[in-house]
Amino acid sequence: MTQALELAARRTLPDEGAVTRHDGAVFDLRRRRDLAAAEVPDWEALRERAAALKTHTLDHLDTYLERFEARATEAGAVVHWAEDAADLRRIATELLRAHKVERVAKSKSMLTEECGLNAHLESQGIHVVDTDLGERIVQLQGEPPSHIIVPAIHRSRAEIGALFHERMGTPRGETDPEKLTRAARRDLRSRFLSAQAGITGVNFAVAETGSIVVCTNEGNADLGMSIPRLHVACMGLEKLVPRMEDLPVFLRLLARSATGQPITAYTSVVTGPREGAELHIIVVDNGRSALLADPGHRSALGCIRCGACLNTCPVYRRAGGHAYEGPIPGPIGAVLAPALHPAGAALPHASSLCGSCTAVCPVRIDLHDQLLAWRRELPRPRGEALLGWLAALVLRSPSLYRLAGRLGRLSWPILGVRFPGNPAASWLRGRKLPRHPGASFASRWARRGQGTGP
Ligand code: SF4
Numbered sequence: 001m002t003q004a005l006e007l008a009a010r011r012t013l014p015d016e017g018a019v020t021r022h023d024g025a026v027f028d029l030r031r032r033r034d035l036a037a038a039e040v041p042d043w044e045a046l047r048e049r050a051a052a053l054k055t056h057t058l059d060h061l062d063t064y065l066e067r068f069e070a071r072a073t074e075a076g077a078v079v080h081w082a083e084d085a086a087d088l089r090r091i092a093t094e095l096l097r098a099h100k101v102e103r104v105a106k107s108k109s110m111l112t113e114e115c116g117l118n119a120h121l122e123s124q125g126i127h128v129v130d131t132d133l134g135e136r137i138v139q140l141q142g143e144p145p146s147h148i149i150v151p152a153i154h155r156s157r158a159e160i161g162a163l164f165h166e167r168m169g170t171p172r173g174e175t176d177p178e179k180l181t182r183a184a185r186r187d188l189r190s191r192f193l194s195a196q197a198g199i200t201g202v203n204f205a206v207a208e209t210g211s212i213v214v215c216t217n218e219g220n221a222d223l224g225m226s227i228p229r230l231h232v233a234c235m236g237l238e239k240l241v242p243r244m245e246d247l248p249v250f251l252r253l254l255a256r257s258a259t260g261q262p263i264t265a266y267t268s269v270v271t272g273p274r275e276g277a278e279l280h281i282i283v284v285d286n287g288r289s290a291l292l293a294d295p296g297h298r299s300a301l302g303c304i305r306c307g308a309c310l311n312t313c314p315v316y317r318r319a320g321g322h323a324y325e326g327p328i329p330g331p332i333g334a335v336l337a338p339a340l341h342p343a344g345a346a347l348p349h350a351s352s353l354c355g356s357c358t359a360v361c362p363v364r365i366d367l368h369d370q371l372l373a374w375r376r377e378l379p380r381p382r383g384e385a386l387l388g389w390l391a392a393l394v395l396r397s398p399s400l401y402r403l404a405g406r407l408g409r410l411s412w413p414i415l416g417v418r419f420p421g422n423p424a425a426s427w428l429r430g431r432k433l434p435r436h437p438g439a440s441f442a443s444r445w446a447r448r449g450q451g452t453g454p
Helices: 003-012 016-038 043-059 061-074 085-098 110-114 117-123 133-141 157-168 177-194 220-226 244-259 288-292 298-302 308-312 314-319 330-340 356-360 367-377 384-396 398-414 423-430 441-449
Strands: 078-082 103-106 127-130 197-200 204-206 211-216 230-236 266-270 278-284
Touching: 003 314, 016 244, 016 308, 016 314, 043 061, 043 244, 043 298, 061 078, 061 211, 061 278, 078 085, 085 110, 085 117, 085 197, 085 230, 085 278, 103 177, 103 220, 110 117, 110 230, 117 127, 127 133, 133 157, 133 177, 157 177, 177 220, 197 220, 204 244, 211 220, 211 230, 211 244, 220 266, 288 298, 288 330, 298 330, 308 314, 308 330, 308 356, 330 356, 330 367, 356 367, 384 398
Parallel strands: 078 278, 103 127, 103 197, 197 230, 230 278
Antiparallel strands: 204 211, 211 266
16 A cells, blocks of 8 residues: 555544444445345356447447437437536536526536536535435535445444534434434435536446436436436546447446445436426546557446445455545546546555456456556556565575565564654554564474474
8 A cells, every 4th residue: 555545544544443344334335246246147248248348339439429429419418528627617617607507416426526526616606415315425524435336435323423413403413324314315305406407427328329327326316307407417438338228238237236236226318308408418538538549458448337346445445435546446446547647646556456356347347457557557656666676686595585584573573663764664553463473484394394393
């Protein structure tokens, strides 16, 4: 783990109790995913099909994007193209201003997180309410989501109860999830009714029909799309599937991989605006076409944002999403970061490369190979090259290896002590050293041969 990532992790998950709770909650999603996958006899064939569809779509993305635009326009939607985050913010602001919108009901969209849309709209005097419960919690808390499916998974019930007490007037000390959810529901209801526009993300877009597909478990996107007369849908240009008949492949994989459900509770296919309303679809590039042009890394664009790779990742589970320096945490965030967010270029180094992410990815993205590939391409963190050189030197020479072992055993008791110039001390703050080995394996083996060892 890089030092910056470790420091950020300590802020969000400050003690072992918080880490253990987070780890357990996240891994429970992984466990549910395993059970759901086991119930589908053709699960591996489904993953294979999804991967092939994604590869095909990305190989012909220009054709499918043009087809999508033509069909969506025929259906009455207006398609806008945003080259980068600033473009998305500008287009959305212009649309909302043109409709004199002051209040927006927004459903979960990692793309708008990526592009900083909420903060921008607020700075323009347009009030945005996140309507997904988890998103609402982090919005009230004034922090970004820490998971792409369960944005507030890093918060305990007690923390959420205290927040709702302060912001919604629930009884002090209330931690019952059902009562807290009811309170949030009451609070959101009036905000839905008074919203003048709905902003949603897009899970999939169908080139054949010009439809967008929005999946939620709370129905909040559906309210946001159907109460106000203006619907602004923000989609990354990689969200396309060629035909409507391809959609079930991904829907079957998405919910099972995310939460273990057979399907998300609400899956809405929107083709054109409803009568008397307007549908604007903003298709965002923001670095994606550069990634598409890179054959070594383009497969990352196949991601359907199910979160399964986060739920299985030993680093994510213990560090939490806020440790990652980008809008998308976990293995897929670490793979996308170097291409989409220069600040996250160190993330590929913060991985155990265990491959668990690749094993669960429903669209078979070779995540750990991608992380390794980025490590080869990106500048190495300070000190790593020197450490690698030293390790190679020591491992090549038996006498240096013995000397290093001796020094290691001598310094064992002070490795965790904080003093200037001891890099091990900060690393060991969150880790326990195993018991002191006493003697080297070689000397114990030799004694054993002479009948004096263990
Ligand atoms: S990379 Fe795969 S497992 Fe991770 S979020 Fe995307 S689709 Fe899911």
